[in-house]
Amino acid sequence: MADSSVKPEILAPAGSPEKLKYAIAYGADAVYLGGTGFGLRAAAANFDLPSMARAVEYAHRHGVRVYVTLNIFAHHRDIDALPPYIKELARLGVDAVIVSDLGVLSLVRELAPALKVHISTQANTTNWRTARLWETLGAGRIVLARELSLEEIGTMRDHVGVELEVFVHGAMCVSYSGRCLLSNYMTGRGANQGDCAQSCRWKYRLVEEKRPGEYFPFMEDDRGTYILSSRDLCLLEHLPGLVKAGVTSFKIEGRVKSIHYAAAITRVYRQALDAYWSDPENYSVRSEWLEEISKVSNREYTTGFITGLRPGETPPAYSIYRRPYTFVGVVLGYDRQRSMLLVEQRNRFARGETLEVLTPGRESFNLEVTEITDAEGNHLEAAPHPRQTVYLPWPGAVPQMSLLRRAEH
Numbered sequence: 228m229a230d231s232s233v234k235p236e237i238l239a240p241a242g243s244p245e246k247l248k249y250a251i252a253y254g255a256d257a258v259y260l261g262g263t264g265f266g267l268r269a270a271a272a273n274f275d276l277p278s279m280a281r282a283v284e285y286a287h288r289h290g291v292r293v294y295v296t297l298n299i300f301a302h303h304r305d306i307d308a309l310p311p312y313i314k315e316l317a318r319l320g321v322d323a324v325i326v327s328d329l330g331v332l333s334l335v336r337e338l339a340p341a342l343k344v345h346i347s348t349q350a351n352t353t354n355w356r357t358a359r360l361w362e363t364l365g366a367g368r369i370v371l372a373r374e375l376s377l378e379e380i381g382t383m384r385d386h387v388g389v390e391l392e393v394f395v396h397g398a399m400c401v402s403y404s405g406r407c408l409l410s411n412y413m414t415g416r417g418a419n420q421g422d423c424a425q426s427c428r429w430k431y432r433l434v435e436e437k438r439p440g441e442y443f444p445f446m447e448d449d450r451g452t453y454i455l456s457s458r459d460l461c462l463l464e465h466l467p468g469l470v471k472a473g474v475t476s477f478k479i480e481g482r483v484k485s486i487h488y489a490a491a492i493t494r495v496y497r498q499a500l501d502a503y504w505s506d507p508e509n510y511s512v513r514s515e516w517l518e519e520i521s522k523v524s525n526r527e528y529t530t531g532f533i534t535g536l537r538p539g540e541t542p543p544a545y546s547i548y549r550r551p552y553t554f555v556g557v558v559l560g561y562d563r564q565r566s567m568l569l570v571e572q573r574n575r576f577a578r579g580e581t582l583e584v585l586t587p588g589r590e591s592f593n594l595e596v597t598e599i600t601d602a603e604g605n606h607l608e609a610a611p612h613p614r615q616t617v618y619l620p621w622p623g624a625v626p627q628m629s630l631l632r633r634a635e636h
Contacts, residue, residue: 234504235470235477236292238392239493242482244274246489247282252587252628253490254497257292259325261482265297265305265312280319292322297335298347301328309334317342323367336365343367345392353379355386362389368475373399373460376535377468384473393469396492396520397480399457399531461520461528463495463512466503468533487554487630488523491585495519519591522583522632524550551635555582558629559616567600567618568625570610576633577609586629594621594631 236256241247250258260282261273274282279295286293295316299305309331316324317339324342326332327349335344345368346352346361353372361369368390371380375393384391414424434441460480462469469477477500479492495516503510520528526548555576560569576582582594599607600618610617 233475235474235500237493237496237500238294238476238478240397240479240482240484240489241282241293242273242484242489244278244282246482246486247286249486249490249628250493251286251289251291253494254587255291255493257294257322257476258286259294259296259478259482261296262312262316265299265301265309265331276315276319279316279321283319283321287320294323294325294345295321296325296347297331298325298327298349299331300349301331306330306334310338313338313342325370329364332364332366345370345390348372348394355383358383358387358389362387368392370394370478374532377465377472377533378535380469380474381472390475391473392476392478393462393474394460394480395462395466395469395477396460396496397484398526399460399480399529458527458529459525460531462530462533463499463516463520465530465533466499467507467510470503470507484524485554486557487552487585487632490587490628490630491519491523494585494587522552524548552583552632553635554630554632556610556631558584558625558627558631560627561621561624562618563624565618566620566622568621570617570619570631572610572613572615572617574613575609575611576631578607580633582631582633584625584629584631586626588626594619 237254238257238259239250239253239255241250241258241260247258247260260279262279263273263275283293297309297313301309313324313335322343323345324335325345325347326335327347332344332346335342344366346366348370350361350369351372352358352361352369353375358369366389369387370392371383373394375383380391380393413426416424466477477496479489479496481488481492499512499516502513553574555574556570556572558568559571561567562569576596578596578599580596582596583591584594585591596619598620599610601607602616602618607617
């Protein structure tokens with residue numbers, strides 16, 4: 228494997244303008260986002276051109292790069308509509324576009340030759356000859372298929388000069404690097420056009436064809452089982468190997484997930500990479516990182532295919548959805564005169580509860596909700612309305628963009 232002397236970037240999801248700001252606050256070097264078309268996450272809030280312009284300006288002001296998804300499998304109508312959009316992205320100064328389609332790649336090279344192109348994981352790049360072809364066609368980076376082992380990634384690095392990006396955390400598709408027709412077949416929503424219904428994550432029960440109406444649960448829990456749904460990826464223990472393999476970018480999946488997810492997971496990988504980079508010989512996965520990633524919604528964790536699959540070994544499917552904590556609010560500021568936090572509620576919380584505070588620059592700590600008041604000073608038993616602004620007593624300032632969450636066990 229080729230050793231890398233360049234520190235990889237932490238690449239975080241930015242499914243909305245708010246998520247972009249939280250990903251940056253919690254340590255991202257780069258973010259990826261989608262416009263209102265041509266990307267593979269129709270369910271994300273996404274960015275129109277004015278909001279994208281603001282996002283690029285904000286990110287660049289904080290020293291963070293912005294990559295925009297153009298990774299649909301394009302039809303004729305898409306090819307006809309793309310040219311003005313590509314030119315506008317170049318004008319806005321985005322740092323790269325992410326494509327999976329040869330026609331889209333050729334359009335970008337023709338219309339915006341200075342715009343850097345990343346090849347999407349949807350392109351299923353699993354061997355160095357394919358990677359080398361993308362390189363000859365003008366790609367500057369390849370987002371490798373999730374199905375590659377660490378050894379295969381190292382071999383890829385030895386054969387090509389382009390940057391390599393690897394998913395290190397988040398949801399994995401039951402199909403090969405996302406090429407799936409299940410959603411289209413069951414709902415009419417095309418996954419490869421950005422509108423996946425995530426049918427693989429629905430709950431299923433077994434029926435025998437001669438016994439219609441008799442549904443047999445798989446023996447996993449009393450709600451059935453997710454027979455197609457993969458576990459979530461977590462490669463914290465393999466960061467050293469990925470660095471040594473010459474990986475340029477550590478990518479976190481999750482544009483449709485919450486700001487709590489974007490903040491917490493970005494912070495963990497920021498801390499992990501920094502810890503390795505400062506003392507590679509003594510790197511180990513810290514218990515507090517594992518505890519933190521367990522607090523966001525997840526489907527059990529797996530290292531996926533990174534160590535390779537032995538003959539007869541089952542891929543990392545069969546998972547149960549878990550949400551051990553509920554994200555309840557964001558810290559907007561601190562009133563020093565009243566010694567109170569200004570909080571915007573996102574889910575209901577009440578007086579007498581204990582909340583945990585996740586901050587961008589400090590260790591997490593607990594906050595006892597002894598009092599809740601509204602803007603007029605009225606005392607409340609709970610913060611009942613979404614986006615309601617309330618005050619909580621606290622003896623010292625807490626950084627803006629800190630998050631409040633409640634344990635549910």
